[in-house]
Amino acid sequence: MGEAFQAQWAHFPNYFAHHVLLTVGALAIGILFSLPLAALALRRPALAPPLLGLSSIIQTIPGLALLALMVPLLGRIGVVPALVALVLYSMLPILRNAVTGANEVDPNVLEAARGIGMTDQQILVRVQLPLALPVLVAGIRTAAVWTVGMATLSTPVGATSLGNFIFSGLQTQNTVAVLMGCFGAAVLAIALDGLIRLGEWAAARRSARLAWTSIGLLAISIGLACLPILAAGFGDSNRPRATVGAKTFTEQYILAELIATKLRQAGFDVTLREGLGSTVAFNALSNGDLDVYVDYSGTIWANYMKRTDPANSEIVLETSQEWLANEAGIQLLGPLGFENAYAIAMKSQAARLKGISDLSDLAEQAPQLALGGDYEFFARPEWREVEAAYGLKFREQRSFDSALMYGAVADGHVDAISAFSSDGRIAAYDLVVLDDPLQAFPPYDAVILLSDLAAQNPRFVEALRPLLGAIGDSQMREANRRVDLDGASVHSAAAELASEIASRARPSDPPPNFGAR
Amino acid sequence: MISLQNVSKIYPGGVGAIERLSLEIEAGETLVLLGASGCGKTTTLKLINRLVEPTSGTVLIEGRDVTSLDPVVLRRQIGYVFQGIGLFPHWTVAENVAAIPKLLGWSDARIQDRVDTLLNDVGLPPDAYRARRPAELSGGQQQRVGVARALAAETRILLMDEPFGAVDPITRDGLQEQIKQIQKQLDLTIILVTHDVSEALLLADRLAIMDSGRILQVGSAHELSTQPADPQVASLLAMPRRQSKRLQSIIGAGATARDRSDDD
Numbered sequence: 001m002g003e004a005f006q007a008q009w010a011h012f013p014n015y016f017a018h019h020v021l022l023t024v025g026a027l028a029i030g031i032l033f034s035l036p037l038a039a040l041a042l043r044r045p046a047l048a049p050p051l052l053g054l055s056s057i058i059q060t061i062p063g064l065a066l067l068a069l070m071v072p073l074l075g076r077i078g079v080v081p082a083l084v085a086l087v088l089y090s091m092l093p094i095l096r097n098a099v100t101g102a103n104e105v106d107p108n109v110l111e112a113a114r115g116i117g118m119t120d121q122q123i124l125v126r127v128q129l130p131l132a133l134p135v136l137v138a139g140i141r142t143a144a145v146w147t148v149g150m151a152t153l154s155t156p157v158g159a160t161s162l163g164n165f166i167f168s169g170l171q172t173q174n175t176v177a178v179l180m181g182c183f184g185a186a187v188l189a190i191a192l193d194g195l196i197r198l199g200e201w202a203a204a205r206r207s208a209r210l211a212w213t214s215i216g217l218l219a220i221s222i223g224l225a226c227l228p229i230l231a232a233g234f235g236d237s238n239r240p241r242a243t244v245g246a247k248t249f250t251e252q253y254i255l256a257e258l259i260a261t262k263l264r265q266a267g268f269d270v271t272l273r274e275g276l277g278s279t280v281a282f283n284a285l286s287n288g289d290l291d292v293y294v295d296y297s298g299t300i301w302a303n304y305m306k307r308t309d310p311a312n313s314e315i316v317l318e319t320s321q322e323w324l325a326n327e328a329g330i331q332l333l334g335p336l337g338f339e340n341a342y343a344i345a346m347k348s349q350a351a352r353l354k355g356i357s358d359l360s361d362l363a364e365q366a367p368q369l370a371l372g373g374d375y376e377f378f379a380r381p382e383w384r385e386v387e388a389a390y391g392l393k394f395r396e397q398r399s400f401d402s403a404l405m406y407g408a409v410a411d412g413h414v415d416a417i418s419a420f421s422s423d424g425r426i427a428a429y430d431l432v433v434l435d436d437p438l439q440a441f442p443p444y445d446a447v448i449l450l451s452d453l454a455a456q457n458p459r460f461v462e463a464l465r466p467l468l469g470a471i472g473d474s475q476m477r478e479a480n481r482r483v484d485l486d487g488a489s490v491h492s493a494a495a496e497l498a499s500e501i502a503s504r505a506r507p508s509d510p511p512p513n514f515g516a517r
Numbered sequence: 518m519i520s521l522q523n524v525s526k527i528y529p530g531g532v533g534a535i536e537r538l539s540l541e542i543e544a545g546e547t548l549v550l551l552g553a554s555g556c557g558k559t560t561t562l563k564l565i566n567r568l569v570e571p572t573s574g575t576v577l578i579e580g581r582d583v584t585s586l587d588p589v590v591l592r593r594q595i596g597y598v599f600q601g602i603g604l605f606p607h608w609t610v611a612e613n614v615a616a617i618p619k620l621l622g623w624s625d626a627r628i629q630d631r632v633d634t635l636l637n638d639v640g641l642p643p644d645a646y647r648a649r650r651p652a653e654l655s656g657g658q659q660q661r662v663g664v665a666r667a668l669a670a671e672t673r674i675l676l677m678d679e680p681f682g683a684v685d686p687i688t689r690d691g692l693q694e695q696i697k698q699i700q701k702q703l704d705l706t707i708i709l710v711t712h713d714v715s716e717a718l719l720l721a722d723r724l725a726i727m728d729s730g731r732i733l734q735v736g737s738a739h740e741l742s743t744q745p746a747d748p749q750v751a752s753l754l755a756m757p758r759r760q761s762k763r764l765q766s767i768i769g770a771g772a773t774a775r776d777r778s779d780d781d
Contacts, residue, residue, distance in 0.1 A: 112603025115568060116617050117592030130607045206607055
């Protein structure tokens, strides 16, 4: 516990600082946009319902979906899409309270303001705004608390936040990490709420001193929280930067950490972008938001190249390398040495009992069985290929978080699942991977993908070359198992892999290239 | 000084509309627009400072067509007091009174001076009231501040729309007296709207009796009661006298009854 806590705590200042910056930035921009819109809605009452309606609609979009939507809309990952989504999300309570507050101003006061010769602008600024201020500030308070919560969801679009704790913690079964993320978000929400409440009191009592106290405390707190970012910004300004991506499962976290370690050793200032969706990571690499991440040849073949024909490992690797370079501006550096195939797995005992050993057997009994898959699986072309090749028709198909899928089949909630072949939980839960005699699933060699820019940097390439062909199926499975089942940290699993690679690597051996499996 | 010529205002609903109305108001007089609710008297008042724009006709102030003036500038030159009072709750009494001079960009010293003078005029000692918030004042005190605010820019014209409607009868009596004094002292031209006949008679130099968007008759209280142009005017002007007779008889009857019981 102590060690696990220390390992996570080391990330806290950085994640917290980014979270604060993201939240406060989104709020500030949200206020900046909401107030003129509120003024417009007040000046032209006909515009108020559509404006408030539109922002209500944005609110009804689930937070994660809104964030994810920003990635294709803006064509990039990182802080920008997260900020845009959070700004949109924060605007409703501010806009609504500004309009409500201003409309609740005593009509007699407004008539007097007009009667003594104030212009519309003067009425708005000198009368309506100050009188609506307590209600407006209450809206900002609501927005602040919502935004803190929603900002934890910006991890999957590549913005660092306290969500990094939560997403990686959920995927790697690390309760300490999850709790640290939740705790940090709660503390931030309570602190912001308290400081803005002070501002609300100031507005209600029309006390300038209280208002300045609130603003001052807010500024000081934000400044202190953001110190780690400033320190990092000044400290490493002349080191070359590298951004490493990871998708949303344990193996990806371990490999990203391993790659990050290698790059740091080579003198790079590394930023990790963890918990990215497959397409998000791929597009980010393609447009240079990421420098490197690990993907799988079959994913490239089926999802990006849209190929459906069966092919062996070498052909898939070679064709996809060429395609990536020409079509996506991505360089395939080479395979890591292990495969993480999509496969269908069952409990060994159940498979024996039902006499199922391959997918053809499964197809015969499928109408009585339930299949579980991760979020992506049923939408992926590989699944449609397999489904068509074997004529699979299940009684029921259910989507799970990949962390929960293995437990679901082990406990009998579903009969079969879409497993990852390198997952340590296959052995741990006594599951069996069903054969694929028609080779409907493509080969899934893990490969290092580089952005064009990174591939042109010899220092970058040389830092990662020792990893090529250096990780075997069993090593990867063991590393995954240690994290998923033994509760080891991603960091220690990556360190162990690194030391194994270092001890085996002989200087005389040139690093292997393609075909190393 | 103020002249409404053939002015009409048409509202979609018809309530408060006025029709081809003409009226002359002399400098330094108090003219009361008297009539039932919805007769158009408030509309008539608001035409003068362009809170309402006429559908047709002309409004002149000192010979100038008000439509040729910037409404904001116009309103800063004309005091406006209404039943809702509408003090700015986030400002002190002094800040409320200083509202128009501030808009006009007066110097701080001049504003301060003016605020103190006006607060004295309306019977609120500046030292005691300057820093108070409207919420700390009674209804009558609030309307005094309202009057001070309306007069702040050394205005000569004061529009008053049921100014004492929201204050209790005893306070109202005091306020009415005070307005008469201020009117004399500052030589104001006042146009006052009311549906209270007694108030109208007490304050008015001349009355304009309104009904359904038209003026039935204009004249002093004496002229209207001695030569009413219309049975409605006669009945309206006779009302206070009728009421006071009834009051007299109630009070008188009570006294007789008690006297009799004492005899037994």
